[in-house]
Amino acid sequence: MDDNRIKLEDIGYSDFFKIKKESNSNDSLMPARIIAEHKGGYILRNEASEFSAKITGKMRFDSSSREDYPSVGDWVLINVTNEEQAVIREILPRQTILKRKLVGKSDAQIIASNIDIAFIVQSPDRDYSLNRFERYISLVKSGGIKPVIILNKTDLIDEAELERIINELKERFKDTDIYTVSAVSGKGILDLRKDIKKRLTYCFIGSSGVGKSSIINVLLGEDLIKTGEISAYADRGKHVTTHRQLFVLKEGGILIDSPGMREIGLVDSSAGVKNIFLEIYKLMENCKFSNCTHVHEPGCAVLAAIKSGDLSEEKYQNYLKLVKEDEYNTMSKFKKKEKDYKFGKHIKQVLKSKPKKYE
Ligand code: GDP
Ligand code: ZN
Numbered sequence: 001m002d003d004n005r006i007k008l009e010d011i012g013y014s015d016f017f018k019i020k021k022e023s024n025s026n027d028s029l030m031p032a033r034i035i036a037e038h039k040g041g042y043i044l045r046n047e048a049s050e051f052s053a054k055i056t057g058k059m060r061f062d063s064s065s066r067e068d069y070p071s072v073g074d075w076v077l078i079n080v081t082n083e084e085q086a087v088i089r090e091i092l093p094r095q096t097i098l099k100r101k102l103v104g105k106s107d108a109q110i111i112a113s114n115i116d117i118a119f120i121v122q123s124p125d126r127d128y129s130l131n132r133f134e135r136y137i138s139l140v141k142s143g144g145i146k147p148v149i150i151l152n153k154t155d156l157i158d159e160a161e162l163e164r165i166i167n168e169l170k171e172r173f174k175d176t177d178i179y180t181v182s183a184v185s186g187k188g189i190l191d192l193r194k195d196i197k198k199r200l201t202y203c204f205i206g207s208s209g210v211g212k213s214s215i216i217n218v219l220l221g222e223d224l225i226k227t228g229e230i231s232a233y234a235d236r237g238k239h240v241t242t243h244r245q246l247f248v249l250k251e252g253g254i255l256i257d258s259p260g261m262r263e264i265g266l267v268d269s270s271a272g273v274k275n276i277f278l279e280i281y282k283l284m285e286n287c288k289f290s291n292c293t294h295v296h297e298p299g300c301a302v303l304a305a306i307k308s309g310d311l312s313e314e315k316y317q318n319y320l321k322l323v324k325e326d327e328y329n330t331m332s333k334f335k336k337k338e339k340d341y342k343f344g345k346h347i348k349q350v351l352k353s354k355p356k357k358y359e
Pocket of ligand 2 (some may be wrong): 284288292294298303
C-alpha cells in the first residue's frame with residue numbers, strides 16, 4: 001500500500017457524489033474512483049491506495065447494457081478485500097457521460113464518465129473544419145459535458161491567419177471558450193493551465209495528430225502519458241500492468257485519457273447517419289460497374305439519383321465526407337450485419353480516389 005494519502009475531493013469527489021453515497025443504505029461500502037479499465041477488470045483509487053477490482057456476479061447478472069458496467073471516471077462503492085483488491089458493488093449515478101452510439105446497435109458505448117469539461121482540439125495542419133468542431137461540441141454536450149475549443153499548432157500559421165481563424169471560431173461558437181496554443185513553443189499553454197480548475201475532470205478529444213498527447217504532456221510536466229503504468233491483479237491474482245487513464249495534474253485538475261477517448265468517431269454523433277448510408281448503399285446495388293466509386297463513373301446509380309433529385313446532394317456530400325474522414329470505423333459492425341462486403345471495398349476505393357470535387 002502506498003502512503004500517498006489524498007483527499008477524495010482532489011480526484012473529483014464532489015457534493016453530487018457525496019449526497020448519492022449518503023443516500024445509500026449500505027454504510028460499509030466505501031467510495032472510490034475508477035482510474036483504469038483493462039480486460040481483466042478495473043483499477044480504483046480511494047484516499048489511501050489503488051486497488052484492482054472486479055464487479056460482483058450480481059452486478060453482471062443485473063446488467064442489461066454496457067451502461068450498467070463501470071467505466072473510467074466512475075465513482076463506485078466498494079468493499080476492500082485486501083491491501084490490493086476490492087469488489088465493486090455499485091456505480092454511483094453519473095453526472096456526465098461521454099459516449100458514442102454504435103451504428104446499427106441500440107447499445108451505446110461509454111467512453112468515460114463524470115467529465116466536467118472536454119477540450120476539443122484541432123490544428124490547422126490536419127483536418128481543421130468548423131463543422132467538425134460543431135459535431136464534437138454536440139457529442140460532448142449531449143453527455144452533459146461542457147465543451148471548450150483548443151486550436152493547437154498555432155506556431156505553424158502566421159498572425160493574420162491566426163486572427164482570421166479566431167474570428168471565425170468566435171463568430172460561429174459564441175458561447176464556447178476558445179484557446180489558441182502551441183504545444184511545441186508553449187505559447188498559450190499558461191493561459192490554458194491557469195483556467196484548469198482543481199477538482200474538476202477534463203478530457204481531450206479530437207482527431208489523431210492534432211497534438212492532444214503533446215498538450216497533455218506539457219500540462220503534466222513530464223512524459224506521464226507514456227510512463228503511467230500501474231500494476232494490477234487480473235484473473236486468479238495474476239499480476240498485470242496497465243495504463244493509468246486518469247491523472248491528477250500537479251497544480252490540480254483531473255485528466256481522463258482512456259484509449260476509447262482517442263477513438264471517438266464522429267459518425268456516431270450525427271443522427272441519421274445510418275440512414276444516409278443505407279439509402280446510398282441501396283442505390284449502389286444498381287450501379288453499372290461493380291467497382292463503381294460513385295464519384296465519376298458512367299452508369300452510376302448514386303450519381304443518377306442525385307441528378308434526378310431522388311438523393312439530395314447534401315446527403316451525398318455528407319456521405320463522402322464521412323467516408324473520407326476515416327470515421328466509418330464504427331460502420332464495420334453495421335457492415336457485417338448487412339452482409340456488406342462490397343461496401344467495405346467501396347469505401348477503400350473512395351478513399352483512394354479522393355474526389356477533389358468535394359473537398
Ligand atoms: P495526438 O494524436 O492528437 O495525441 O497528437 P500528438 O501529440 O501525438 O502530436 C502529433 C504530431 O504533432 C507530433 O509530431 C507532434 O510533435 C506534433 N505537434 C504537437 N503539437 C504541436 C504544435 O503545437 N506545433 C507543431 N508544429 N507540432 C505539434
Ligand atoms: Zn456508383
